[in-house]
Amino acid sequence: MAVCIDIKKELEEFSIELKIKSSSNRIGILGASGCGKSMTLKMLAGIEPPEKGRIQIGSKVMFDSENRINVKPKNRNVGYLFQNYALFPAMTVEENIAAGVRGGKEENKRRVREMTERFRLEGLEKRFPGELSGGQQQRTALARIMAYEPEVILLDEPYGALDTFLRDRLEQELLNMLKDYEGTAILVSHSRDEIYRFSEELLIMEEGKAAAFGKSRDIFENPQKIAAARLIGCKNISRVEILDKHHMKAVDFGILLYTKREIPEDTAAVGLWAHEFVPVWGAPQENCIRMQIESRAELPFEWKFYIKPETEEGSGQEESLCWFVQKGKEKELSERGLPDYLKFPEEKLLFLKE
């Protein structure tokens, strides 16, 4: 189901302006809290109207400000999974699932039975939402949506309020249950990992605008824009001054960087993932920064080192660099001690545009 969005909406702090066309079945929307991603979903569902623009799902125009079309949410055939699941508290599991079923009594019964089986809710039919665990609530909410047979499912940060352990399990479960769903599913989240696992195509939003849009893998490999890199979790980003086709000065790191690749002319910044640094003992090599540790943190499976940039004191740029080392891989580290330098492997450097 192709989704085609071209919308504009003024919010209090900024405006949402999006123009996107996707025919992928799994779309992710990544962005910081309050960047307008939930609002975008609500506009797709028809809960909130955009001010201007057009929304088309498949061959059906849902919204068109020029032709004064605004299809009501109940006629859009869109399923919406709310952050708190929004199960109807006074209805049993069974009644919740039946709430959206179209058709007669027999059909209703059959669908409810089918969904209770598929989402492993047998035995819970007569319970109320307040008597269910988080996982059971999620399954009920999904069963309710699936019983409605929507063409598009919108998932609004479904695990936003959960602790990590539950989150991983529910996420796995959700992905499994969506596997045989043939329609389009759009997931909104601020978690990079969630989005990476879920989406074929990815939209990164910043203050209502698209910071990046494209195939998910491509964006993670090469985010292209500073905002996109930051949102997918690239910790080390520095503005650059390009010196020549292969040399640039990383202003915020305070070092000179060389690349074999030609530096694109519109490069405004350079980025490096925190786990891509190469430790160097002894004499410095090319693209190296002195290992001046500002602080370190030990995590269960990882070491995190925060390193001072080589800028002059008081230059205003004091954000430290991050080097993440997985435990067990740092054998050399425990044998030889901390390295003297960290090398930026030139093939791993990301060229970023404004």
Add this chain to the structure above:
Amino acid sequence: MDVLKNLDWSPLYVSFKTGAAATFVCFFLGIFAAERVMRLPTGRRAFVDGILTMPLILPPTAAGFFLLLLFSRRRPLGSFLFQNFGIKVVQTWLGCIIAAGVIAFPLMYKNARAAFEQVDVNLIYAGRTLGMSEFQIFRKVVFPAARPGITSGTILTFARAMGEYGATSMLAGNIPGKTGTISQKIAMVIQDGDYHTAGIWVIIVLLTAFAAVFCMNLSAGKRTKNMKRW
């Protein structure tokens, strides 16, 4: 005991009847008003809410004055009602219901509105995206979610309507067996210095009012039994 034997029970009957009828009307009107007012834009909402809450704040005699002004047969509305439908309000049981209803209405309206406002808006959105009609959403989702607040509103309305005195005495008067409510009976017998009868009626009022509030607390307690106290 002789007093009890010779007691004219009609005030209890009139009060109860009035309370029940006024509550019945207020129940629907209050919910309707609450649902409507909630959707108004802020400025107009404050204004309409102010007017609807007035009877709760005004002295009942002031409300009675307005009601007389409206329904007196020498006034346009009163004479219109009488000439076209033969409806008399002043000095009738209908007047009793109207007076008690107007005074008690804000309790129903305020409670219903507070109950509606705390309903999670996502529930309504969910209903809409699931293809339910607005009426279905109200009946199956919003109303059940707001039920505790509506229940307590109904009981408070009933208790208030049953005990109304000021506006009732002005609009409906005190006709024994027709508009003579308990509160009016108490006032009357006290003027005659009959503290004995007054005391009995006071006890009856106390018991019914307390029973109403007690039932309300019980029903609310059932719903919150899983809630932790602080």
